[in-house]
Amino acid sequence: MSDLLTYLEHVFVERLDLWVLLGFVAQAMFTGRFVVQWIASERARRSVVPLAFWTFSLAGGALLLIYALHRRDPVFIIGQAAGLFIYTRNLFLIAGEKKRRMADTDQMDMPAAAER
Secondary structure, three states, X not given: OXXXXXXXXXXXXXXXXXXXXXXXXXXXXXXXXXXXXXXXXXXXXXXXXXXXXXXXXXXXXXXXXXXXHHHOOHHHHHHHHHHHHHHHHHHHHHHHHHHHHHHHHHHHHOOOHHHO
């Protein structure tokens, strides 16, 4: 039991610094996206991926990439960098869809030339 307590103290107390705190904040944001997705799906009674999911993904992924770069972990760096591309692309797709919907709504509101 003493060895376990010594290990836990080393990992969670002695090594605690600003970088570890950044890692915890990043991980909390990354976990937050799943909570947001779960709540949105429960409310809709179907699987939903809201905008906040991708926003949390991008913010958490960027912070985790910074943390991974500091830790010099090549597996973590590649994984987070690839994720950032996917999260950014999804945000652009959502923005494009919103822009198309707005354009369609504007066209519906304009009277046709034949109706004048």
